[in-house]
Each structure stands twice: as C-alpha cells, then as structure tokens.
Amino acid sequence: MRLASRFILIVSGILSVTLALNAYYFIHSQNQLLEQQLNERGRVLGHLIALISPDAMLSFDFLxxxxYAREVSRQRDVVYGVIVNDKGTPLTSFFNHQDPRVLDALQALELDQETAPLTPPKTARLVARLSSSLYDLLPMEFPISHGDRPLGQLKVGISREQLHTQTQRQLLIQSSIYGLIILFLCSAIFWVFRYNVMGPVNRLMAASRNVGLGELKEVAVTSTDELGSLAETFNTMIHAIREEQAKLHYQANHDALTSLPNRMMAIERLEHELRLARRHHELVAVIFIDLDNFKVVNDTMGHAAGDELLTMVGSRLLSRLRDGDTLARLGGDEFLVLLPRVQDPDEVKQIATRLLEATSERLMLHSREVIVHCSIGVALYPTDGISAEELMANADNAMYQAKTPGHPPTCFFTHEMNVRVRQRLQLEQDLHLAVERNELELYFQPIFQAGQCRPIGAEVLLRWQHPQNGTISPATFIPLAEATGLIIPIGDWVLQQATSLLRHWLDLGLAPGTLAINISRLQLQARLIPVIRDLVTQHRIPANVLELEMTENILLDDHAEISETLDQLQAMGLKLSLDDFGTGYSSLSYLRRFSFDALKIDRSFIQGLPQDEDGCALIGAIVVMAHRLGLRVVAEGVETIEQRNFLQQQGCDFLQGYLLARPMTADAYQATLPSQACPQLSNDKEM
Amino acid sequence: MLFHHLHLPVYPQASAPPCRALLLRWTGILLLVLASLLADALTLAPRAATQEPLTLGILPRRNATLTTELFTPLVEYLSKSLGREIQLVTSKDFDTFLQDVKDERFDIVHYNQFHYVRSSAQYRVIAHNREFDRNTVAGALYVKKDSGISRVEQLRGKTIIFGGGKDAMMSYILPRYLLLQAGLQPGDYREIFAKSPPNSLIGLYYDEAQASGAGDILIDLKVVKGSVDTSQLTHLAVTEQLLHLPWAVRRTMENEDAARIQALLIGLEASQEGLAILKQAQMTGIGIANDDSYAPHRRVIDQVMPPSQDRH
Structure with missing residues (x-):
C-alpha cells in the first residue's frame, strides 16, 4: 500500500473513530435528554391527572x-392511560384504537372493543400486555389520593418509539454530516499530503533512483519544513557523493604516493592520444622506466626512504617533460611516460636521455647521498604497435632488454625482442612439463675438505635436458622457474630425488656424505619443514646428511618468519649454508642473526686469486670472520692449483671446483663414493 | 305501585293518543300559533319594544357552556318570535339555580319534576320535554346480572349508588320510591352519589355499589354504552312512567304571554327550524302540560320526600 493511501486510511480511521465516538456521545446524551424530557412530560401529565382525579373519583364521576384517560391517551407518545382504583381495578376503559400497538395487543389478547367497552379484567390484561410486550415502552404509575387516603393510580404507558425514531434520524443525519466531513477532510488532507509531502518525497525517490543509476542530480528545495531539510540533506549527500566520487576517481586514476597518474589513467590517456595520433597521423612514444636496485634502497634505508625516493624521482622526471606529456607511476619502481606528437625517434631519444640524466642526479635521502639509475624501454606508435596494450607490452620488453647486462640503459623496441619473449614463453611452458617428462636430472659436484683427496659430500645441481634445445643451463631456467612459481614443485622434486638417492646409496652400503641442496627464496616457507620431515621419515635417512644452501637475498625478506623456519630446519638436524657469499646485498649482521653452519665464497672472489691482492685480502678476512662466527668456509670455483693452495693456506675448510671434480651424474657420483667403512665419510664432524 | 321492567305510561294521552285527538291537538296548536302571530303583529309588537327582557332559567344538569350551546337557538327563536329579548341564565350548580327559582328570578324556567313540584306556588307548568320520542320517563333500580340480586328486598344492607343529588327525580326520588315500595327505608341500605346519573350506572359496573338508581332509559344512553359493557347490567325494578321535565313560567306572568310562549314551544315541531332547535337542545319535541300533569310526581315526591324533609 502506498504511503498516501496508508496515511489517508489512518486519518480516515482516526476521524471515523473520533466522530463515531462523538456521535455516540452526542446521540447518547441527546437520547438521555429526550428520555428525560419524555419522562418529565409523562410525569407532568401524570401528576396533573393524578391531581385532578380525586374529585372525580370521590364523586364517582367515571365519565x-x-x-381524563382519553386526554392522557391522546397525548403524543402515550400508548395508554388507565385510572385504577385502590384495588387495582381499572375505572376507565378508553384506549386509543388508532394506535397500532394497542390494536396489536387487542389482537394478541383476542379482545374486541367494537361490540362493547372492555371490562376491567380485560383492561387490566391489555395494560399488562402493553407494558410487558413493548420493549420501548416506559410504564409509569402515579398515585391518586385524597389527603392520606389512597384512591388509586394513574397508569400511563409512554412509548419510546418516537424517541428511537428521532434518534435514528439524528444518527442518520449525523452520520451523513460526519461522512461528508470525513470525505472532505480526507480529500483535503490527501491533496495537501500529495502536494506538500508526496511531491517532495517522489522527487527525492526519483533522485535516489537516479543516484542508483549513477546520475547525481540535486532536488529542488521547495519548503523550509522537515521535507525541505530532507531535500537539503539529500543535496548535501549528493555533494558529498560527488566529492567522494571525484576523490575515488582521483584515487583510482592517480598514484597515492606521487600523485602521478596510475596505470589505469595512463592507459586511458594513451588510448586517447592514440586516437588523436591515428586521426592526425602522428607519432606517439611510450616509455617504460624502471629504477635499478630500488629494492636495495628500500631494504637498506627503509620503506619511507623508498617512498621518498620515488616521489623525488617522479618530480624530477616530470620536470624534464613537456606540458602535453604524461608521466605515470605503474607501481613499484616502474614509471610510464607518454610522449604524444613526437616528430621522430631522435626526439624521443633526446627526451629519454634527459630522463636518464634526471634520475642519475644525486639526491639527498635521509641525509644520505643516493644515486639511482634506471632502465628505459621505448615503443613507438605506429611502428611498434597500434594499441595501448601492445605498445605498453613492447615498451616493457624493451625496458627488460635495457635491464639485461651489457645493454644500454635505453632500449628501443625491436621485433627481435618479441621473438625472445616468445621463446621465453615457450620455455616456460616446456618447464611445466619437464618434471612429468623426466627431463630434469640431478648432477653432483663433490666437495672436498681442504688438503684431502676424497669428497666429504656434494652439491646437488639440476640439469634440464630439453628434447629440442638440448641441455639448458640452470642460469636460464631457474630464474624462469622462480618467476613462474614452478620452483616449488621442482624444488620438491629435487629434494625427493636427492633423499631417494641417499637412501639408495646408504642401502648399497656407500657413504654419500652430505648433499647440499640449493633452496630458492620461494621455497623457504613454512611448508618446507613438513616436506623435508616427510622425506626424511619416508626414506629413513638422518637429517644431518642434508644441507640447504641459500643465497643472501633470501634473507632480505621477512626476517622473523625466515628465522623461525631456519631454526626449525636446524632443529630437525639439517645444516644450513650461505651460498654465493659476497655477491648479495645483505649486511654481515645476517651472519650473526641467522644460525648458519657454513658459508660459501662465491667463485667471483676466487677467480683472481692469488694474483689479485684485494681478493686475497678479502678471502682472508672472510675466512677469519667466518671462523670467528663459528662458521666453516667453502670456496667455490677452485680451478687452479694456485687457487687451491692459497685457499688452503688461508684456512678454507672445504673446496669445490673443476680442479677437484666436475659436476657428474648420480651414477658417476655413486662410483666415487667410498663404502660406509671409510671413516672419513662416516664422521660428519670431520666436515 | 311497583313496575317491574315495565315501561307503561302514567297518562294514557301521553303514551298512545287516538288519531282524532291527535288531529284536534294539531289543529289547536295551529290555531294557537296563528293567533299568536296575529296578536304579535297587531298588539304586542309595539309593546315589545318597550318591555323588559324575559329571563329563561335552565337547570344545570349539564355544564353552563353546554347548556348555553344547546339552548341558544331556542332562546333566539323565542326572542324573535315574541319580539322581546330573552336572556338565558345558567347556574353554576343546583343550589344556586334553586335559589333563583325560589327567588322567582326566572320568567321562564326549565327544570325537573321535583323542582316544579316544590316551586309550583311560584311557577306554573306550560309544557314538558319529549326526549327520544318519549313524553314520559321512569325511575329504575339497576343491578349487575351476575350479582344474584333479583328482588329489591335483597338490597337491604347493600350500597346503592344514585346519580346526581337528592333532587334528582329519576335517579334518586323514583328509585327511592321503589325501595320504599319494597319496604326499605333509607337506613336499610347505604346511599352513595355519583356525579351524574350515567356515572351511577358506570359506578355499578365498576362495583362501587351493588345497585344503582337511575332513569329507566339511562342504560340505553350512548354515553353509558360507550363507557361500559351495559350487557352486564339489568333493571331490577322500574317505576310507573311519569311526564318528562317541565317548562314553567312565573305565575305572575300574564296569561297571554304564557300562552304565547307555550304556543311557541309546542309549535317547534311544526317547522324545520323548530325541529332543528329541538335537536340542538337534545329533545324530540315539547308537549303541552299543566299542573295536573305532574300530580303523580307530587304523589311520589310526597311519599319519598315529605316537605318536612325538604332541604329547601
């Protein structure tokens, strides 16, 4: 039911009840008054007759x-008037035969007054009948006396019929009047309600529906009452929504940190510029900029410093652009520059150079001088693509090309880049199937104790025998596996294979020593613990024959979680070693914070030995520091006898390299393993 | 003499006159009227203009208003016919009326038989009423049919209701005469009086008394029949028929005048105007009467109410 109808219904209901009560009260009061009047009239009449009757009674003047009886009976509303003596015997016989009630009573009593007047008993019966049968009869009795001597009574029956008729007529009139009042009031209220309430409410409803449809229109404020206030509040809400929408629009299209347009707005603008360029046959350049080693700043100086760096770089880049150019931050340390209406690639190159210079300028960050560099990839419309997605993807490819070592910091997109990308995608798809196809294989490069000729274990290496491309280097597919997340199942496969082989070799009575397995930063999660525990349990091997190698950059992430995971792995009995030590960006404090058993000096430090004096000094320092921290030192990439001798001289604990042993298959490694009777391999502590 | 349920006339001429006598009577009436008119034209007319008005007294058996209403046409007729103004005098009650009679304040008077008998020294009767085509009327005693009373003697010790007062000829004196005839003296029964003769009969009906004394034709009157069921009442005894109410003139009135008045009264029946006047006065005629006509009344009255008991 609509509000107006409900309101009218309620109002009419209230009015009806109120007026009905009023009518009831009025009619009831009037009825009482009329009955009182009737009673009074009867009383006056009765008293009058009773007053004048004694003389006639005493003189036996029955006529x-x-x-008197006739006169009384002729009075309005009087049905009968009978005078009885002191014994109750009627002394009069007159009845108004015109009265239908008398006629009915006569008929009911089977009395006939046509032939003769009624006898006293019949008169008495008729009176009794009339006074008892008529519900609306008011019987009254008035004593007639002479002094103290009772002479008789005047019995009068007064009908309330006229009173009821009058009441009914009054009720009808009042009902009609009240009905008209209710009709009039309801109509008036309806129209007032419709124009003053429903009108504004409907406008508000329509405006609200429009809000739901996204159309923010204000409503007209036509009054100063509550509805006017509601309309004003609605308008205020519309303003607030507009502001909020503008804010959301800004937030959706701008980067909160730098206030630069974000990816979404950049794409919109690019599409807009492409439409213009398509119409005017112009060139549009899309430039991808990625800061090099931004993560280092973020990790070493904190996120606040990283944010500040991004803001400053953004400002600098913006200052080098034209008014019509667009600088957007795509996320992280990536920026996008749109250069509409460029004349030729040289102009783009000049601008890119300016951008490189802008980022390369020194800047003060938390009172420290910082220099950042960036890589720039450029794609041009229409030569490198005609759509926004295509141009952005190609600029991104060019930027990655620029990031590749050996390339200039600014790269223009070439179609060969796409070929490489496609190849990379194919390789990625093949890698998904490599495990299933059993194309991966474990290789083992033995690790020797300095001054010893027998290995104390081996580093587990992974090789991929691609059916078409032949052997693929781990340096190629491991980053790919990490980028695609395949490193997790591949890592699990490596662990499973390694522990299975260990079991196999132990079952053969061989002493395989410790197998060092490389763990990616993606693998080092809480799930690794149950995986290794299950494998150790499954293959019934001691945990201490496994050593997990991890690079320094693993430790850059969540320290607490990594530390907890490493602690649990160590608690299980596994050894931990820090791989490629010296090439990462971590501080030495990591060595103290995390409980490693060994560190492996990267081969880049070994290559110049022993001619490189600085390298020699560094090796010496690392070995001393490691020993001081309780760590054993493993030197990788030992390829010459001089290097071996120097490292032995410097106190390196273990050596690994082509000079000592190349990576080999499992079978080849198995062939090198001594039996378990050999004390050098059975005693772990010797390692 | 007691008449049980008999309506025999007292005077034969009053009840069943022979055709010859009737012819002579009407001839006489006609001659009287002619003589009266001639005399009026020749001698009385000049005198009438100078004469005093005549007063006409009517007994107050009805209220003054009704009396005036009933008799005004007659008065006007007489005035016109006599050429002399007639003044109708109504009395508020019987006492006043009788006092005026006694004082001879009326020239013409219409009263009951008892009143005439008692005032016959001052007035002489000239005519009598005829009501319901009857010249006579009788007194009667009534009882209720279911009362078990069949003889007057059974009324001893009973209450008898009479209509009017003790002056009422039909409703008291004649019923008393019947009681006397039955040997019942006034102390032998209890007397109560209703307002009027019809009321005495109605009172009997309403058991106010065991018997009622009233005129014999009362039970047939419409006023009674309209009030009570008269079939439950019956005559116990009826007196002899006696001449109806008298019209009298003062004895000092000249004979010519008395004769003219008598002629005018009895001549009413001869014209339509006169019949209308009679009807208005609730009479069917007026007959000639003289003092001898009321001798039976005097006899009864003397027995019932000797002059020594007369209240006047």
Missing amino acids: TLNE
Whole structure:
C-alpha cells in the first residue's frame, strides 16, 4: 500500500473513530435528554391527572375519569392511560384504537372493543400486555389520593418509539454530516499530503533512483519544513557523493604516493592520444622506466626512504617533460611516460636521455647521498604497435632488454625482442612439463675438505635436458622457474630425488656424505619443514646428511618468519649454508642473526686469486670472520692449483671446483663414493 | 305501585293518543300559533319594544357552556318570535339555580319534576320535554346480572349508588320510591352519589355499589354504552312512567304571554327550524302540560320526600 493511501486510511480511521465516538456521545446524551424530557412530560401529565382525579373519583364521576384517560391517551407518545382504583381495578376503559400497538395487543389478547367497552379484567390484561410486550415502552404509575387516603393510580404507558425514531434520524443525519466531513477532510488532507509531502518525497525517490543509476542530480528545495531539510540533506549527500566520487576517481586514476597518474589513467590517456595520433597521423612514444636496485634502497634505508625516493624521482622526471606529456607511476619502481606528437625517434631519444640524466642526479635521502639509475624501454606508435596494450607490452620488453647486462640503459623496441619473449614463453611452458617428462636430472659436484683427496659430500645441481634445445643451463631456467612459481614443485622434486638417492646409496652400503641442496627464496616457507620431515621419515635417512644452501637475498625478506623456519630446519638436524657469499646485498649482521653452519665464497672472489691482492685480502678476512662466527668456509670455483693452495693456506675448510671434480651424474657420483667403512665419510664432524 | 321492567305510561294521552285527538291537538296548536302571530303583529309588537327582557332559567344538569350551546337557538327563536329579548341564565350548580327559582328570578324556567313540584306556588307548568320520542320517563333500580340480586328486598344492607343529588327525580326520588315500595327505608341500605346519573350506572359496573338508581332509559344512553359493557347490567325494578321535565313560567306572568310562549314551544315541531332547535337542545319535541300533569310526581315526591324533609 502506498504511503498516501496508508496515511489517508489512518486519518480516515482516526476521524471515523473520533466522530463515531462523538456521535455516540452526542446521540447518547441527546437520547438521555429526550428520555428525560419524555419522562418529565409523562410525569407532568401524570401528576396533573393524578391531581385532578380525586374529585372525580370521590364523586364517582367515571365519565370524567374516562375523559381524563382519553386526554392522557391522546397525548403524543402515550400508548395508554388507565385510572385504577385502590384495588387495582381499572375505572376507565378508553384506549386509543388508532394506535397500532394497542390494536396489536387487542389482537394478541383476542379482545374486541367494537361490540362493547372492555371490562376491567380485560383492561387490566391489555395494560399488562402493553407494558410487558413493548420493549420501548416506559410504564409509569402515579398515585391518586385524597389527603392520606389512597384512591388509586394513574397508569400511563409512554412509548419510546418516537424517541428511537428521532434518534435514528439524528444518527442518520449525523452520520451523513460526519461522512461528508470525513470525505472532505480526507480529500483535503490527501491533496495537501500529495502536494506538500508526496511531491517532495517522489522527487527525492526519483533522485535516489537516479543516484542508483549513477546520475547525481540535486532536488529542488521547495519548503523550509522537515521535507525541505530532507531535500537539503539529500543535496548535501549528493555533494558529498560527488566529492567522494571525484576523490575515488582521483584515487583510482592517480598514484597515492606521487600523485602521478596510475596505470589505469595512463592507459586511458594513451588510448586517447592514440586516437588523436591515428586521426592526425602522428607519432606517439611510450616509455617504460624502471629504477635499478630500488629494492636495495628500500631494504637498506627503509620503506619511507623508498617512498621518498620515488616521489623525488617522479618530480624530477616530470620536470624534464613537456606540458602535453604524461608521466605515470605503474607501481613499484616502474614509471610510464607518454610522449604524444613526437616528430621522430631522435626526439624521443633526446627526451629519454634527459630522463636518464634526471634520475642519475644525486639526491639527498635521509641525509644520505643516493644515486639511482634506471632502465628505459621505448615503443613507438605506429611502428611498434597500434594499441595501448601492445605498445605498453613492447615498451616493457624493451625496458627488460635495457635491464639485461651489457645493454644500454635505453632500449628501443625491436621485433627481435618479441621473438625472445616468445621463446621465453615457450620455455616456460616446456618447464611445466619437464618434471612429468623426466627431463630434469640431478648432477653432483663433490666437495672436498681442504688438503684431502676424497669428497666429504656434494652439491646437488639440476640439469634440464630439453628434447629440442638440448641441455639448458640452470642460469636460464631457474630464474624462469622462480618467476613462474614452478620452483616449488621442482624444488620438491629435487629434494625427493636427492633423499631417494641417499637412501639408495646408504642401502648399497656407500657413504654419500652430505648433499647440499640449493633452496630458492620461494621455497623457504613454512611448508618446507613438513616436506623435508616427510622425506626424511619416508626414506629413513638422518637429517644431518642434508644441507640447504641459500643465497643472501633470501634473507632480505621477512626476517622473523625466515628465522623461525631456519631454526626449525636446524632443529630437525639439517645444516644450513650461505651460498654465493659476497655477491648479495645483505649486511654481515645476517651472519650473526641467522644460525648458519657454513658459508660459501662465491667463485667471483676466487677467480683472481692469488694474483689479485684485494681478493686475497678479502678471502682472508672472510675466512677469519667466518671462523670467528663459528662458521666453516667453502670456496667455490677452485680451478687452479694456485687457487687451491692459497685457499688452503688461508684456512678454507672445504673446496669445490673443476680442479677437484666436475659436476657428474648420480651414477658417476655413486662410483666415487667410498663404502660406509671409510671413516672419513662416516664422521660428519670431520666436515 | 311497583313496575317491574315495565315501561307503561302514567297518562294514557301521553303514551298512545287516538288519531282524532291527535288531529284536534294539531289543529289547536295551529290555531294557537296563528293567533299568536296575529296578536304579535297587531298588539304586542309595539309593546315589545318597550318591555323588559324575559329571563329563561335552565337547570344545570349539564355544564353552563353546554347548556348555553344547546339552548341558544331556542332562546333566539323565542326572542324573535315574541319580539322581546330573552336572556338565558345558567347556574353554576343546583343550589344556586334553586335559589333563583325560589327567588322567582326566572320568567321562564326549565327544570325537573321535583323542582316544579316544590316551586309550583311560584311557577306554573306550560309544557314538558319529549326526549327520544318519549313524553314520559321512569325511575329504575339497576343491578349487575351476575350479582344474584333479583328482588329489591335483597338490597337491604347493600350500597346503592344514585346519580346526581337528592333532587334528582329519576335517579334518586323514583328509585327511592321503589325501595320504599319494597319496604326499605333509607337506613336499610347505604346511599352513595355519583356525579351524574350515567356515572351511577358506570359506578355499578365498576362495583362501587351493588345497585344503582337511575332513569329507566339511562342504560340505553350512548354515553353509558360507550363507557361500559351495559350487557352486564339489568333493571331490577322500574317505576310507573311519569311526564318528562317541565317548562314553567312565573305565575305572575300574564296569561297571554304564557300562552304565547307555550304556543311557541309546542309549535317547534311544526317547522324545520323548530325541529332543528329541538335537536340542538337534545329533545324530540315539547308537549303541552299543566299542573295536573305532574300530580303523580307530587304523589311520589310526597311519599319519598315529605316537605318536612325538604332541604329547601
């Protein structure tokens, strides 16, 4: 039911009840008054007759008494008037035969007054009948006396019929009047309600529906009452929504940190510029900029410093652009520059150079001088693509090309880049199937204790025998596996294979020593613990024959979680070693914070030995520091006898390299393993 | 003499006159009227203009208003016919009326038989009423049919209701005469009086008394029949028929005047105007009467109410 109808219904209901109560009260009061009047009239009449009757009664003037009865009976509303003596015997016989009630009573009593007047008993019966049968009869009795001597009574029956008729007529009139009042009031209220309430409410409803449809229109404020206030509040809400929408629009299209346009807005603008360029046959350049080693700043100086760096770089880049150019931050340390209406690639190259210079300028960050560099990839419309997605993807490819070592910091997109990308995608797809196809294989490069000729274990290496491309280097597919997340199942496969082989070799009575397995930063999660525990349990091997190697950059992430995971792995009995030590960006404090058993000096430090004096000094320092921290030192990439001798001289604990042993298959490694009776391999502590 | 349920006339001429006598009577009436008119034209007319008005007294058996209403046409007729103003005098009650009679304040008077008998020294009767085509009327005693009373003697010790007062000829004196005839003296029964003769009969009906004394034709009157069921009442005894109410003139009135008045009264029946006047006065005629006509009344009255008991 609509609000107006409900309101009218309620109002009419209230009015009806109120007026009905009023009518009831009025009619009831009037009824009482009329009955009182009737009673009074009867009383006056009765008293009058009773007053004048004694003389007639005492003088036996029955004719006069009958005349009195006749006069009484002729009075309005009087049904009968009978004078009885002190014994109750009627002394009068007159009845108004015109009265239908008398006629009915006569008929009911089977009395006939046509032939003769009623006898006293019949008169008495008729009176009794009339006074008892008529519900609306008011019987009254008035004593007639002479002094103290009772002479008789005047019995009068007064009908309330006229009173009821009058009441009914009054009720009808009042009902009609009240009905008209209710009709009039309801109509008036309806129209007032419709124009003053429903009108504004409907406008508000329509405006609200429009808000739901996204159309923010204000409503007209036509009054100063509550509805006017509601309309004003609605308008205020519309303003607030507009502002909020503008804010959301800004937030959706701008980067919160730098206030630069974000990816979404950049794409919109690019599409807009492409439409213009398509119409005017112009060139549009899309430039991808990625800061080099931004993560180092973020990790070493904190996120606040990283944010500040991004803001400053953004400002600098913006200052080098034209008014019509667009600089957007795509996320992280990536920026996008749109250069509409460029004349030729040289102009783009000049601008890119300016951008490189802008980022390369020194800047003060938390009172420290910082220099950042960037890589720039450029794609041009229409030569490198005609759509926004295509141009951005190609600029991104060019930027990655620029990041590749050996390339200039600014790269223009070439179609060969796409070929490489496609190749990379194919390789990625093949890698998904490599495990299933059993194309991966474990290789083992033995690790020797310095001054010893027998290995104390081996580093587990992974090789991929691609059916078409032949052997693929781990340096190629491991980053790919990490980028695609395949490193997790591949890592699990390596662990499973390694522990299975260990079991196999132990079952053969061989002493395989410790197998060092490389763990990616993606693998080092809480799930690694149950995986290794299950494998150790499954293959019934001691945990201490496994050593997990991890690079320094693993430790850059969540310290607490990594530390907890490493602690649990160590608690299980596994050894931990820090791989490629010296090439990462971590501080030495990591060595103290995390409980490693060994560190492996990267081969880049070994290559110049022993001619490189600085390298020699560094090796010496690392070995001393490691020993001081309780760590054993493993030197990788030992390829010459001089290097071996120097490292032995410097106190390196273990050596690994082509000079000592190349990576080999499992079978080849198995062939090198001594039996378990050999004390050098059975005693772990010797390692 | 007691008449049980008999309506025999007292005077034969009053009840069943022979055709010859009737012819002579009407001839006489006609001659009287002619003589009266001739005399009026020749001698009385000049005198009438100078004469005093005549007063006409009517007994107050009805209220003054009704009396005036009933008799005004007659008065006007007489005035016109006599050429002399007639003044109708109504009395508020019987006492006043009788006092005026006694004082001879009326020239013409219409009263009951008892009143005439008692005032016959001052007035002489000239005519009598005829009501319901009857010249006579009788007194009667009534009882209720279911009362078990069949003889007057059974009324001893009973209450008898009479209509009017003790002056009422039909409703008291004649019923008393019947009681006397039955040997019942006034102390032998209890007397109560209703306002009027019809009321005495109605009172009997309403058991106010065991018997009622009233005129014999009362039970047939419409006023009674309209009030009570008269079939439950019956005559116990009826007196002899006696001449109806008298019209009298003062004895000092000249004979010519008395004769003219008598002629005018009895001549009413001869014209439509006169019949209308009679009807208005609730009479069917007026007959000639003289003092001898009321000798039976005097006899009864003397027995019932000797002059020594007369209240006047």
